Amino acid sequence: MEIRGKAKIPCDLKRHLSPRTVGTILRSLPLEGHAHKLGNNIFYFETSVDSGIERSRSEFKKGDVAFLPSTGSICFFTSDVASGKTMTPIGKIDKNIDTLKDVKPGDVFCIYEETA
Numbered sequence: 001m002e003i004r005g006k007a008k009i010p011c012d013l014k015r016h017l018s019p020r021t022v023g024t025i026l027r028s029l030p031l032e033g034h035a036h037k038l039g040n041n042i043f044y045f046e047t048s049v050d051s052g053i054e055r056s057r058s059e060f061k062k063g064d065v066a067f068l069p070s071t072g073s074i075c076f077f078t079s080d081v082a083s084g085k086t087m088t089p090i091g092k093i094d095k096n097i098d099t100l101k102d103v104k105p106g107d108v109f110c111i112y113e114e115t116a
Contacts, residue, residue: 001076003035004108007099011065011076011111013091018054021067021088025049030112031074035103042083043100044068044075045109056086065091074111076100 001011015022025031025047033045049072060066060077066087068075075087078100 001093002110002112003099003103004032004110006102006107007096009093009096009099011091011093013065017089017091018067021051021054022090024051025067025074025090025111026113030110032108032110035105035107035109036073037103037105038075040101041079041081042075042077043103043109044073047072047074049074051088053086054088057089058083058086060087060089063093063097064089065093074109 002008013022013025028049031047033047036044051069053069059082062077062079064077066075067090068085068087078097
């Protein structure tokens with residue numbers, strides 16, 4: 001994942017968490033959208049990905065990545081959160097998670113497949 005012009009953050013989408021949703025997202029790459037913030041702990045961007053709920057959860061840990069089907073949003077958690085919305089877990093951020101706290105309105109999130 002990249003915050004355009006600011007930082008790259010390694011982000012792993014994990015098929016075993018939600019195979020159908022992660023497959024749909026991977027086929028849709030690259031994805032990008034304007035960064036939004038929900039409280040101080042959830043950063044997200046809206047996509048055109050259309051996938052229903054899969055293996056829903058409402059509690060997430062720091063570094064988790066989730067998909068919110070109602071808005072097609074990909075969400076990144078910067079601390080442990082008990083969300084009011086159920087989401088599909090899709091991946092993990094292992095490094096540089098605190099870089100997200102510097103995101104400002106107007107920043108653009110990009111997710112693309114890293115090729116070796």
